[in-house]
Amino acid sequence: MYETLEEEINSHADYVLHEPTLKNFVQPREWEEVEHTDIALNPVFISIYDKNFNLVESSPNLVQNKLDWNNDEPERKPFYTEYNSIRLLISQSKLIHHGEVVGYLVIGVSTKHNQLALDYLKTALTLIFPISVLLTFLFARFIAAKSIEPIFNVIKTAQAITENNLSERIQLPKNKDELHQLSTTINSLLDRLEIQIVKAKQFSADASHELRTPLAIIKGTLEILIRRERTPEQYNKKIDYTLKQVNRLDRLVEQFLLLSRVENNSLNLQTSLFEIKNEVVQSIDRFDVLLNEKQIRVSTRNLHPQKIDNYHEFFEIIIDNLLSNAIKYSKLNGEIIISSRSENNLYHLTFEDNGIGMSEEDLKFVQERFFRVKNDSPLHTSGSGLGLAIATQLAKMSNIKMTIKSQQHQGTKIILTLIIE
Structure with missing residues (x-):
């Protein structure tokens, strides 16, 4: 704002200094302008001195007064002073003609209106600032409420989900954020x-x-x-x-x-080194009575000895459950074939029976708990549907792959694939 005042002073000074002699420094029409006659409307005060500091002429708005030359202030550098309780921005310049100083020029511009503008701005800001802060707060709160509304919806939906409406799901927002x-x-x-x-x-x-x-x-x-x-x-x-x-x-x-x-992974067992073939033979011995009752033969074909470091107790349960299932679903005078095959670092152990088998549909669910094969065979079975489910879980924990193949009325083949060192 005060830079504008300085520009105004400099423009008046340049206008006056453009004249070659003191006589023609200021044209009469210039003094007739409002800024030089009226002290109330953005007044511009001008005093002109000769080289001996005698007053040559002053603007009409100074009346009988004048603006004094101040030797303590530099030339053409505006400074502030007081004139009749009016704060002025003053600039003073030497008047030079043909290289000689012929006079002195002092120009003053009132800062009253600028100060009024500053005071008005201060008052306006004092009133506008709290209103702006309040409006900003309300707007920010509105935006924040809109922003977190989806989060409240998620919380509300999650809190509403209980055991009785577990199928309820949270609606996904449109934006993938x-x-x-x-x-x-x-x-x-x-x-x-x-x-x-x-x-x-x-x-x-x-x-x-x-x-x-x-x-x-x-x-x-x-x-x-x-x-x-x-x-x-x-x-x-x-x-x-x-x-x-x-x-x-x-x-x-x-x-x-x-x-x-x-x-629940509450079985804290340690792995140990054991012989696979010995475990199979011992399992067959444990089912000797049941095998004799149903007159079922167990043949071990190409059952190669192989040591493995794994969960011994788990493997024993897996073998017993698979053999128990094979006996349970085999026909009278049937046969169970247990064989093995080595391939690179893999050992394949196969249990194969010629029992009632199962359909492709049953194969999808046979490893689930309490599942019983739906079969029209007259063969009576009294299983609980847990044996194969337990064997499947233990096989996963032992890093043993279990593959089940079956055809209805022809039998079932279960292959255990173990990783050997």
């Missing part, structure tokens, strides 16, 4: 959670059903025994039948506990 990624991640988490809860409910229902059957048989058998007196042979027969159901209950509970420990 961080919030979209967060919503997708939460939905994926809910998908996994829903699967686990559904599985837990299904497990509870299936486990209850499995336990209810032998308990009902035991209860019914005991109720029959107490109705009337029976011969010792009849008592022995019923007691023996009841003990079989108790043993079945015991096996079910063991399988439930094992499956729970496997899925």
Whole structure:
């Protein structure tokens, strides 16, 4: 603002200095301009001196006064002073003609209007600033509310999801930003959670059903025994039948506990070096009675000795469950073939039976808990549907690949692929 005043002073000074002599320094028409006659409207004050500092002429707005030359101030460099309580910006210059100083020029410009403008601006800012801050705050709050509204929607939806409406999902925002990624991640988490809860409910229902059957048989058998007196042979027969159901209950509970420990990773076992062929032979010996009952032959073809460093207890359970399944679903006088094949650093152990087999549809679910093959074969099986599920879980934990191939009414082949050093 004051730079504008300096420019105005310099322009007047240049105009006056353009005249060659003191007589013609200022034209009469110049003094008639409002800025030189009126002190109230942006006045410009001019005083002209000769070389002896005698006043030659002053602008009409100075009346009988004058602007004094100040020897302490530099030439053509504006400075401030007071004139009749008016703050002026002064510039003084020497008047030179043909290289000689012929006089002196003093020009002053009032800063009153500039100061009024500054005061007005200060007042305006004093009023506008808090209003601007308030409006900015309200606008920022509105924008922030709009920005976090999707987050509140995510929170609201997540809080509304309970066990009774697990299928509910968070609506994905249109923009694929961080919030979209967060919503997708939460939905994926809910998908996994829903699967686990559904599985837990299904497990509870299936486990209850499995336990209810032998308990009902035991209860019914005991109720029959107490109705009337029976011969010792009849008592022995019923007691023996009841003990079989108790043993079945015991096996079910063991399988439930094992499956729970496997899925919760609570089995803290160490690997050890053992012989695969020996484990297979020992498993066959453990099922000797059952094999004789169904008159099933077990053939070990090309069963090569091979040591492996793995979870010994897991491998034993896997072999027992696979052999148990093969016996359970084999026909009378059937055959189970156990063979092996080495390939680079892989060892393939195969269990093959000529039993009832399964359809392609059943193959999709056969490794799930409590699944039983739907088959029109008259062969009676009393499995719980847990053996293969447990074997599958243990195989995964042991880094053993399990491949199942089967054809209905022709048999099933299960191949275990182990990594050997």
